[in-house]
Amino acid sequence: PDSLNPEAFPAKLWLLVNSPRFGSIRWDARGQGLLIDEQPFVSEVLGMGPAGDGGAGGLFKTKSFTSIIRQLNLYGFRKVVKELVVVPRSSAGPGPYGDGSPTWYLHHYYSPHFCRGRPDLLVHLKRLTSAKKAKLVANLELTSRPSGCSQQ
Amino acid sequence: PDSLNPEAFPAKLWLLVNSPRFGSIRWDARGQGLLIDEQPFVSEVLGMGPAGDGGAGGLFKTKSFTSIIRQLNLYGFRKVVKELVVVPRSSAGPGPYGDGSPTWYLHHYYSPHFCRGRPDLLVHLKRLTSAKKAKLVANLELTSRPSGCSQQ
Amino acid sequence: PDSLNPEAFPAKLWLLVNSPRFGSIRWDARGQGLLIDEQPFVSEVLGMGPAGDGGAGGLFKTKSFTSIIRQLNLYGFRKVVKELVVVPRSSAGPGPYGDGSPTWYLHHYYSPHFCRGRPDLLVHLKRLTSAKKAKLVANLELTSRPSGCSQQ
DNA sequence: GGCGTTCTAGAATATTCGTAG
DNA sequence: GCTACGAATATTCTAGAACGC
Numbered sequence: 001p002d003s004l005n006p007e008a009f010p011a012k013l014w015l016l017v018n019s020p021r022f023g024s025i026r027w028d029a030r031g032q033g034l035l036i037d038e039q040p041f042v043s044e045v046l047g048m049g050p051a052g053d054g055g056a057g058g059l060f061k062t063k064s065f066t067s068i069i070r071q072l073n074l075y076g077f078r079k080v081v082k083e084l085v086v087v088p089r090s091s092a093g094p095g096p097y098g099d100g101s102p103t104w105y106l107h108h109y110y111s112p113h114f115c116r117g118r119p120d121l122l123v124h125l126k127r128l129t130s131a132k133k134a135k136l137v138a139n140l141e142l143t144s145r146p147s148g149c150s151q152q
Numbered sequence: 153p154d155s156l157n158p159e160a161f162p163a164k165l166w167l168l169v170n171s172p173r174f175g176s177i178r179w180d181a182r183g184q185g186l187l188i189d190e191q192p193f194v195s196e197v198l199g200m201g202p203a204g205d206g207g208a209g210g211l212f213k214t215k216s217f218t219s220i221i222r223q224l225n226l227y228g229f230r231k232v233v234k235e236l237v238v239v240p241r242s243s244a245g246p247g248p249y250g251d252g253s254p255t256w257y258l259h260h261y262y263s264p265h266f267c268r269g270r271p272d273l274l275v276h277l278k279r280l281t282s283a284k285k286a287k288l289v290a291n292l293e294l295t296s297r298p299s300g301c302s303q304q
Numbered sequence: 305p306d307s308l309n310p311e312a313f314p315a316k317l318w319l320l321v322n323s324p325r326f327g328s329i330r331w332d333a334r335g336q337g338l339l340i341d342e343q344p345f346v347s348e349v350l351g352m353g354p355a356g357d358g359g360a361g362g363l364f365k366t367k368s369f370t371s372i373i374r375q376l377n378l379y380g381f382r383k384v385v386k387e388l389v390v391v392p393r394s395s396a397g398p399g400p401y402g403d404g405s406p407t408w409y410l411h412h413y414y415s416p417h418f419c420r421g422r423p424d425l426l427v428h429l430k431r432l433t434s435a436k437k438a439k440l441v442a443n444l445e446l447t448s449r450p451s452g453c454s455q456q
Numbered sequence: 457g458g459c460g461t462t463c464t465a466g467a468a469t470a471t472t473c474g475t476a477g
Numbered sequence: 478g479c480t481a482c483g484a485a486t487a488t489t490c491t492a493g494a495a496c497g498c
Contacts, residue, residue, distance in 0.1 A: 005486090007472085007473095007486090008485095008486070008487095009486080009487080039191075039200075048255055048256065048257075060487085060488095061365045061366075061470095061471080061487070061488075062365075062487075062488055062489085063257070064257070064488080064489080066218060066488095066489085066490095067487075067488055067489070069463090069464090070464090070465090070487090070488075070489085071486095071487075071488090073463080073464055073465070074465090074486090074487090078463085078464090079462090079463060079464090103200055104200065105200075105215070105216070127485080127486065127487095128465095129485085129486090157459090159459095160458095160459070160460095161459080161460080212460085212461095213460070213461075214460080214461060214462085216461080216462080218461095218462085218463095219460075219461055219462070221490090221491090222460090222461075222462085222491090222492090223459095223460075223461090225490080225491055225492070226459090226460090226492090230490090230491090231489090231490060231491090233312060233315070279458075279459065279460095280492095281457095281458080281459090282492095282493080282494095311468085311469070312469075312470085313469080313470080364470085364471095365470070365471075365487090365488080366470075366471055366472085368471080368472075370471095370472085370473095371470080371471050371472070373480090373481090374470090374471075374472080374481090374482090375469095375470075375471085377480085377481055377482070378469090378470090378482090382480095382481090383479095383480070383481090431468085431469070432482095433468090433469095
């Protein structure tokens with residue numbers, strides 16, 4: 001009964017994280033979480049950068065990184081506990097962002113329904129609204145046993 | 153019974169906005185609101201920029217601009233509605249931020265207790281907590297008649 | 305009880321219709337309704353603008369004219385009955401939109417709270433939501449007798 | 457208890473899509 | 478065909494909650 005809306009946030013996120021074109025957003029080492037370099041992402045995807053162009057083809061209408069974070073939370077993503085959020089000079093190599101901006105914020109988010117190589121899980125990424133959350137509480141959600149990434 | 157803690161947020165904000173050293177934060181034209189250029193502020197004050205130094209002498213522990221926004225809201229600042237806030241290439245002149253970063257976010261916040269040339273009003277800038285807000289509701293706020301900036 | 309309408313759309317509309325910069329949106333002859341030339345509006349306000357700039361300073365995030373119509377309806381505007389919605393060759397003179405597209409859609413909308421020279425009425429322009437409409441029905445709104453533009 | 461920082465959520469408006477009338 | 482509106486998502490601004498100092 002569920003299909004993936006290609007226009008909605010999960011599909012856009014999936015597209016970005018799997019595209020080699022966007023170095024600012026990628027999988028973490030285990031493919032179970034999302035890594036985003038804030039300032040490069042703003043330039044590269046949201047189009048606020050030096051190029052001044054529209055960024056990633058107008059994938060998002062916003063130019064605010066906070067709006068991306070709000071979307072992640074609305075879809076149930078959580079921040080990975082701060083083990084290693086240090087931002088050294090070259091976490092992604094010298095890279096294309098390199099010269100004037102040696103440091104930036106590295107964000108690490110995850111969702112049990114967002115894993116590398118598992119596009120079939122995307123249909124479980126639901127936008128959480130007050131109404132839906134009320135329903136979820138009422139139904140107690142039998143089908144949503146927390147699932148690791150590599151199972152099925 | 154109220155005094156201004158020189159270590160607290162209002163004092164730091166006052167220092168920044170009145171210092172010619174920090175071009176990324178300044179008064180608006182009428183001296184009744186605060187203008188902050190996000191990306192330059194992050195570099196200049198929070199120390200996340202090309203310089204890679206500690207920014208404004210460790211005035212803030214955070215390097216996140218969102219934390220500054222949270223503080224502004226906790227102290228009762230509100231965002232000025234976007235009238236026509238185009239932020240073209242040089243709202244601050246070619247400026248020191250110049251070459252590769254043509255656009256950035258311009259934030260406009262205000263508080264009735266934060267006005268240019270009125271340091272005496274700063275003592276009214278109180279951090280709003282749940283407890284204090286409850287008290288305010290209970291007391292029905294007799295003393296807070298809306299006050300313009302230049303009065304007294 | 306409302307001093308200034310914090311809702312953005314009415315303010316933006318007011319700005320546009322009163323600005324000589326935007327020829328595609330203007331008052332009708334009696335100042336009681338809004339005239340919008342669709343294609344020129346899309347180019348001038350929603351689009352990139354002829355100068356390749358951001359159009360109207362990113363006033364709207366949408367590029368769809370239908371979204372503007374949706375907003376008009378949400379704020380209670382109605383289409384003027386189709387007496388004269390014909391689109392002659394030069395309703396605005398030869399005009400700057402001129403050569404290849406001599407005809408376009410002319411939209412005529414009105415609201416009792418949107419009249420030329422009456423910015424004081426703007427506070428009555430409320431966004432209509434299901435909840436608010438329910439309240440309005442409940443209160444039966446004694447004060448909202450349909451009012452002509454030149455009254456008071 | 458207060459304050460600063462961080463992460464998440466609430467609430468209102470904005471945008472899009474579909475469809476009843 | 479056209480107009481208005483419901484509903485879902487998107488964006489923005491503000492606030493709640495938890496934790497450390």
